Amino acid sequence: MSGNMNLTLKVWRQKDVKTPGKMVTYPAKDISPDMSFLEMLDVVNEGLIHKGEDPIYFDHDCREGICGSCSLYINGRPHGPKQGITSCQLHMRSFYDGQTIIIEPWRAAAFPVVKDLATDRSAFDRIQHAGGFVSINTGGVPDANEIPIPKPIADEAFNSATCIQCGACVAACKNASAMLFVSAKVSQLALLPQGQPERYQRVQSMVAQMDEEGFGNCTNTAACEAECPKEIKLTNIARMNGDFFTAKFFKSDEVHA
């Protein structure tokens, strides 16, 4: 088929958490530019399976940019060379015939490699469990728009809420810091009326859990913002820090005696 590409892949192969891994080179032949990046990996894996080799293990689920599973560090950038998309939304037309593509897992102490390109991102889940929720009583169905929320606030909260927990921010950060993720999760609730009762407790618990997981410290380089597939903004981090200091310095946890 004309127009198809032949590529060289250099892929991180690692048997399990304990075994040290290494880069292995594979040819990727006759790849259509219309394939997605994950479909290209499927084709390569099919070849490996036919040869009786262990296929390249990578995380994926929705394949339409909404689940955040596909965590591939492609040619020095999380989710590859394009901005504002996930690895599964990346097409092979973003590469050229004969190109060498280096594929690595997210690198962070808090995200241990499970196998090949898949990392254990349950650290994010534990941060969410620490405070990324609102406690509400169920009951009758409330009216829509029962609580008035100004449009800019609703939009801002919605933007923060689009975070898909993919971890590209950690992967891109030179400090492997999770601040963009945590601040998005803190912000989406801190901005809305429903999030107010737990607002100052939440930010403290989530930051404490973040520190516990061994993520690095933010130096405001903004690499996370540039690589986030959902274009979560750095302003979330400032907002979270503001809430954190307010909670620590200006709010009391207990009633005055």
Place this chain on the structure above:
Amino acid sequence: MSGSTQTLSTSIGKKLIMSLTGLFLCLFLIVHLSGNFQLFKDDSGLAFNDYSHFMTHFPPIKVVSYLLYLTIIGHSIYALILTIKNRKARPVNYAMAPKSPSIWSSRNMGILGSFLLLFIVIHMGNFWFSYHKDEWFKNHSGPKMPFKEYRTDLKTGKLVSAKQLPQGEYEYAKYVDVNAQQEITIAKDLQAQVIFSFSSPLYVLFYVIAMGSLSFHLLHGFQSSWQTMGMNHRKYKPIVNQIGIWLFAVIIPIGFAAMPIVYYFTKR
């Protein structure tokens, strides 16, 4: 109290220390630069030497200066602690050098800062220590920093004469010679040390490079400290950014770098 120490040991708390110490140092730079502009006065160093005496002997300023030394040490130590933690957060590096877009200065704060620390040590050794050592070690054998006697006409306010005093024991003094209608100032001649230091082209080059590093350090550092403190206002954050660029990354480093350059070409 235990609550606030807990706060400062969190990741964001440590960043707060970095930003507060950093901003205090920024504030100091403004004072330091405006004071040292007196080096450009054409008065044989009278104003500058007067000012140097005031800055080293007025008790409230002495207190602030010791606070300043502590701040420099604190800023460096916390930077080191945070850098070590950040290295640990990524034990295995990427095979392909990261290509994520970010501003160069933001990625190299540690290197820029280390160079600035080296600069501060050399700079303080050369001026601060030389200025104080004759008082601290009364009997040291090396040459002492000379004193200068200035005579100013009381009526016109003009400098009449400035002469270096022979080596010996002097103290800072300011008095009026009623007969001659002149004000006499005897002050340690720090300006002589400035002239001497900035006559060396290597030293001038070192200063200029250090001020280049300062510029890049503050280009990221000033706005970053406000971001850490939670400043994200749509209207005011851009103003902070502009101050960071123009005042701290352009005007202040150029102002400081002008001193060795102008002295090298005019006073040598």
